[in-house]
Amino acid sequence: MIDFWLAAGLLLLVALSFLLIPVLRSRRAQLEEDRTALNVALYQERVAELQTQQEEGVLDAAQMDAGRAEAARELLADTEGVAAPRVSRLGKPAPLLAAVLVPVLALGLYLHFGASDKVELTREFSQPPQSMDEMTRRLERAVAAQPDSAEALYFLGRTYMTQDRPADAAKIFERTVNLAGRQPELLGQWAQAQYFADGKQWSEKIQALTDEALKADPKEVTSLGLLGIAAFEGQRYQQAIDYWNRLMEQLPPDDQSRVALQGGISRATEKLVASGGKVAEAPAAKPAARLKVHVDLAAELKGKVQPGDSVFIFARATSGPPAPLAAKRLTVADLPATVELGDADAMMPQLKLSNFPEVQLVARISRAGQPTAGEWVGRSQPLASSTTAPQTLTIDSPDK
Template sequence: MTDFWLASGLLLLVALSFLLIPVLRGRRAQQEEDRTALNVALYQERVAELQAQGAEGVLNAEQLARGRDEAARELLDDTENAEPLRSARLGKALPILAAFLVPAMAVGLYLHFGASDKVALTQEFATAPQSLEEMTSRLERSVAAQPDNAEGLYFLGRAYMAQERPGDAAKAFERAVGVAGRAPELLGQWAQALYFANNKQWTAQFQALTDEALKADPNEVTSLGLLGIAAFEGERYQEAVDYWNRLLVQLPQGDSSRTALLGGIERAKEKIAAGEGKGSAAVATASAASLTVKVELADALKDKVRPDDVVFIFARAASGPSLPLAARRITVAQLPIEVVLSDSDAMMPNMKLSNFPEVQLMARVSRAGQPGKGEWIGRSSPLPSDTRKPQHLTIDSPDNPDK
């Protein structure tokens, strides 16, 4: 801020110079005018003396004319360097008064309408914060200075969540929704903050927010994770597995959240196997459908893919919706691999392997990480969903999503 005010002061000095220079020039012009008037008065006095001497007979006509000419030359020499008089003048008081009023008004208007607080925040954000508390404080001041900044409100909400202040986070996300609209990601974050602020007690409001978010984006990660947590806390372990498996497909292979998520899925499956939770008997019956498949890459494609390219292994209904019924996400570097697809890997609770008599196995290489579109694919023939025999799948054909 010191640099800013120094620069402002220099600009004010420049502005003052435009006001004070005319005053100084006016004083100089006045001095020139006074000197010219004195020279004229001396010239007139000299001419009067010459005329008096001529009348007394001291000077003849020729001497009188020569004296007048000499006096006129002296007057001309004294006045030829004088500046021309200006017809319009501001006077002395008005420019001086303006010289003090203009800077005072400029500072006052800037302090009222300006953005000195934003300048300070910009300079502060140029350096990395030393702690989460310092970052939160900066974000609070930024939001106070720019209340319609949805991005600032979003990051403030995330900072509050990191500080275990879900109530404050919920207010920040609610304001962000009001500014930016009902974006799925904001709705998911808002529902999550409300859930933890309400001591993990599920309500119709949270359900409505997550339903709206997933309707706009079926892969909205915060809503999927939150619904899995709520289902686990409510002892609906199969629902938790279903939601978390849908979330797992969206996470990159190296994401740090995958380990915790996989641990939660295993704990939920252990609860199901032990017969715990609500509706566990029905779940055990429904979970009977599972398919074992070994996936490998054709030799001809090994030079055309990269080790970090994403591979989606999934089963879809042979006739019916094209949405995957169960899916796994790996990378090319993990091929060949054997995986088991079952109802516990379902993408949606009401769309499981056991709900369809025939399914088709597919494996897709997608460099962009998109489950529905990629570069190379392998497909199986339709087979019963209760098949127990291990299947073999080779990725060997260019991908064509229409097939």
């Protein structure tokens, strides 16, 4: 903050200079006026002395005129270049009073409308926190300074959860949802915090939050984990196993939480068997989709394209979101080429080829490198996403 206040002080000095310079100029003008008055007094004194000498007979009329003329020349020489005095309507006290009021008023306005707290927070966040408590205090000040920042609220809620403050976290996540909308991840975080804030007691409110989150995103991980915990606590071990298995499918292979999650599944399995139950077999996983596509350029277009033009090859659902499900990027120089499009090439985890029964293959040439618009395109007929036979795609039509 020191550099900020130094810069503000420098700007204030510049502003004050516009007020104080006229005051200093008026003082110099006053000195010049005083010197002119002194010269006039000396001239009058000289003339009076000459008149006395004339009356005493020391000077005749001609000498008297010559002496008076000499005194007048000296007066003119001393006062030459002195500007006429300017009369200020405001007077001298007004600029001085303004010079005092300007910094006071500026400081008051900044403290009321300014953002010194945000400047200080920016400086603080540029340095790593020394402890979790310090991080929490920073986030709390950030939320106070920016109450409409959903991002700041979200991180504060997550921090409260790590500090075992679920009641505070639930309130923060509720505010976040009100600001950012009812996004599945936020609903899951809110439900989880509310569950622990209520002493691990399930309620209709928590059920509604998890239902809404999973309806919008069936793979929302926080809701799946929470429903598994609630089912385990309620001795509904098969449901706990089912929820946690669904969660396991969403986690990366190297995710450290998989170990703890697998331990939970094992404990639920043991308790289910001990109570005389039998673990239901998990439904067979849907095989991953993989489409093999041979892409070539029509002969009549080879003279109309350039080797560096981008070629986008993608599959999209015939009935579903318009976004590509899987995509690859080549150049015209790479054609003809054979590529594979599969679940591993998904643009978004929830939009995999295997999740849609029917897709269409598209290959587009775009000189500007834009996947959504280009000059030439080739499209296939709709085909099943489970197709294993190699497909051929020819770029042969203007892109409209």
